[in-house]
Amino acid sequence: METFPEPHPGTGPAAEVTVYEVGPRDGLQAEETVVPTATKVELVHRLHAAGLRTVEVTSFVPPRWVPQLADAEEVLGAVAGLPDARLPVLVPNIRGLERALSAGAREVAVVVSATEAFARANLGTGREEAVVRAEAVLALAAEHGVAARGYVSMAFGDPWEGRVAPRQVVPLVERLWTAGCARVSLGDTIGVATPAHVRALLTVLAGSEERLALHGHDTYGQALANAAVALEAGVRELDASAGGLGGCPYARSATGNLATEDLLWMLHGQGVSTGVSLPDLAATSAWLAGRLGRPSPSRVVRALTGGSS
Incomplete structure (x- = not known):
């Protein structure tokens, strides 16, 4: 059986794509049990060794909100010396940013919501208040010379409010850019987006694709197709x-993120350069699945590891 996709150079829409790895943060925050700090640190080291150079390592949220990430300082401190690596961390507010700065963070991410209901459930405040809070965090991050990224959660659909129209998302993206985010990731938080919906949102944001990313969940099996549409539209950073692994502790209908291995199989088959070793990454995911005591949901991981994960 083939262990690598057969590339067809020249048929892919891009020569190089950044894979923004969110497993250590968005993946492990959804676990029912707390993963040991040493396992988290080893995971980040393994991801880096496989070639992933952008790894969102943790979140500086209050431990009472997400106890799975209460060891944020320890994890970041243990991996901060990795060479040639972007190691962003999520910060929910000024206090989170202060903790992150004290721990040595050089890149942070902030989150706003496209819907009022999710803002109140996830961010503990109204949608507008959440944006104002994010703007304050971004201003302070800029003062400290720290790079920043933004997420717009529920950019396609919300479990309480239903379908989200593109016009509801665009002003939030623009405000995050204005506030200092180099790139804004469009979050399909509960995995309800379809390629047509992704295309519609990217159409109204046309001309700014280099400043966008896509963050997909695979609830309805559409995440990889949605990533392909984003790639064709000119988006050059894809979250996986x-x-x-993954979900959302505040949206129970959310299932796992787009698997990095599944994304890599598609990208490598199109001749797109990522710098990541797919076999090494699949082995890492199989190792982690063993630590978590369940099989990996990634089809590519199961295929490359003989289903033993």
Whole structure:
């Protein structure tokens, strides 16, 4: 059986794509049990060794909100010396940013919501208040010379409010850019987006694709197709989680993220350069699946590891 996709150079829409790995943060935050700090640190080291150079390592949220990430300082401190690596961390507010700065963070990410209901459930405040809070965080990050990225959660659909129209998302993206985010990731938080919906949102944001990313969940099996549409539209940074880990502790209908291995199989088959070793990454996800005591949901991981993960 083939262990690598057969590339067809020249048929892919891009020569190089950044895979923004979110497993250590967005993946492990959804676990029912707390993963040991040493396992998290080893995971980040393994992801880096496989070639992933952008790894969102943790979140500086209050431990009472997400106890799975209460060891944020320890994890970041243990991996901060990795060479040639972007190691962003999520910060929910000024206090989170201060903790991150004290721990040595050089890149942070902020989150706003396209819907009022999710803002109140996830961010503990109204949608507008959440944006104002993010703007304050971004201003302070800029003062410290720290790079920043933004997420717009529920950019396609919300479990309480239903379908989200592109016109509801665009002003939030623009405000995050204005506030200092180099790139804004469009979050399909509960995995309800379809290629047509992704295309519609990217159409109204046309001309700014280099400043966008896509963050997909695979609830309805559409995440990889949605990533392909984003790639064709000119988006050059795609979020994914090793082994398909993840969910959202505040949106129970959310399932795992797009698996990094599944994304890589598609990208490599199109001749797109990522710098990541797919076999090494699949082995890492199989290793983590063993630590978590369940098989990896990624089809590519199961295929490359003989289903033993």
